[in-house]
Amino acid sequence: MNENLKNAYISEVIKYLPLSLKEDIRMELSANIDAQMENENMSLEDVLLDLGHPKQLAYSYLDNKEYVIGPRYKESYYQTLKLLIPLIWTIIIALDLISFIFTGDYSFSEMFESLNQATFVVFTYVTIGFIIAEKVNKNQDQNKDWHPSQIDIKKHSQKSWSRSSSYVGIIFTILFLVIINRFPHLIGINVIGENTNIPFFNLNDFDTYKTWLNIALIISATRLFLRIFFTEYNKINSSISFILNLISLVIVLAIILNPNLLNPNLSQELANLGFPELFSFNFIHNLFRLAGLIIFIVFTIDSYKELKYGFYNN
Structure with a gap:
């Protein structure tokens, strides 16, 4: 269940990202979540709460400029x-x-x-x-x-x-x-x-x-x-x-x-x-x-x- 939730969260994040970043962010985010759970003894739910809304997290990897057609x-x-x-x-x-x-x-x-x-x-x-x-x-x-x-x-x-x-x-x-x-x-x-x-x-x-x-x-x-x-x-x-x-x-x-x-x-x-x-x-x-x-x-x-x-x- 935890693995499914983690993968679903990551999928929700990277769907807002451009193609060139998707795979790198997927691997980075997966490793970060695992590290936080192991090193800080946090539950998956707490880690995801700490990371925040998938869309907001995705946009943190990008700049905040206004675009007609944005990076995604x-x-x-x-x-x-x-x-x-x-x-x-x-x-x-x-x-x-x-x-x-x-x-x-x-x-x-x-x-x-x-x-x-x-x-x-x-x-x-x-x-x-x-x-x-x-x-x-x-x-x-x-x-x-x-x-x-x-x-x-x-x-x-x-x-x-x-x-x-x-x-x-x-x-x-x-x-x-x-x-x-x-x-x-x-x-x-x-x-x-x-x-x-x-x-x-x-x-x-x-x-x-x-x-x-x-x-x-x-x-x-x-x-x-x-x-x-x-x-x-x-x-x-x-x-x-x-x-x-x-x-x-x-x-x-x-x-x-x-x-x-x-x-x-x-x-x-x-x-x-x-x-x-x-x-x-x-x-x-x-x-x-x-x-x-x-x-x-x-x-x-x-x-x-x-x-x-x-x-x-x-």
């Missing part, structure tokens, strides 16, 4: 930008090259404009997210009459969301955002060398669908972004994540199951390329229905996991 999040903020901005550049450039191979059309100015817009959007989105996280963290109430018994030991033994999986999800979301906004024509039949492109989408009437798809993907990215900061499965976190996921799901399913989303000339264009009659508008529409079913199954599995760990294990 600074390294994660820079790492996130260094990951996402080069990644989105790579995605845009790669898709531009693929589009050129398939269609023969290429515009350097459009690519450069896309890079600038994407950089601005990612920088703004990430920066605002970290600023909000900093403010939320700073404004959290601290109990002046803090006691070690207030530490939720159970919380530190519970499952939590993987930050790496959140980043992977954000990367794929960015990929879809770029494709939907810049290269929707690539979702279709493309023949290399013949500059033949048969888009699955009805590009003449795609703007409305694109707007809603953007909303759904941004909601999905926000959900994943929140998981980076709030990693614990609990009722509040799981509820917010489930609601955002549900909203995104409803929007996506409403769009991809709508036959008006698809190119009305699909059957004729596929026939002109020599595809058998099987490959028709209805066949492609059924593929989109299958995609919708897969998305729903993934949502169900993910939601079950969220609700299970968030509600029933608390």
Whole structure:
């Protein structure tokens, strides 16, 4: 029990620290607690009372300056930008090259404009997210009459969301955002060398669908972004994540199951390329229905996991 309480206290302290300090402070704090208990014949509870509130102790390792994005999040903020901005550049450039191979059309100015817009959007989105996280963290109430018994030991033994999986999800979301906004024509039949492109989408009437798809993907990215900061499965976190996921799901399913989303000339264009009659508008529409079913199954599995760990294990 003592070891669990000590580890829970240390975890509460280092969660407020930047990545570069976490492991060193963890080892230092663990050694200090053990030394005080042994050398001064103090109980663990007395040692923790002497150390004080985990957040206050964590901040004692840092300076007390005012920050827009403080030391706790600074390294994660820079790492996130260094990951996402080069990644989105790579995605845009790669898709531009693929589009050129398939269609023969290429515009350097459009690519450069896309890079600038994407950089601005990612920088703004990430920066605002970290600023909000900093403010939320700073404004959290601290109990002046803090006691070690207030530490939720159970919380530190519970499952939590993987930050790496959140980043992977954000990367794929960015990929879809770029494709939907810049290269929707690539979702279709493309023949290399013949500059033949048969888009699955009805590009003449795609703007409305694109707007809603953007909303759904941004909601999905926000959900994943929140998981980076709030990693614990609990009722509040799981509820917010489930609601955002549900909203995104409803929007996506409403769009991809709508036959008006698809190119009305699909059957004729596929026939002109020599595809058998099987490959028709209805066949492609059924593929989109299958995609919708897969998305729903993934949502169900993910939601079950969220609700299970968030509600029933608390």
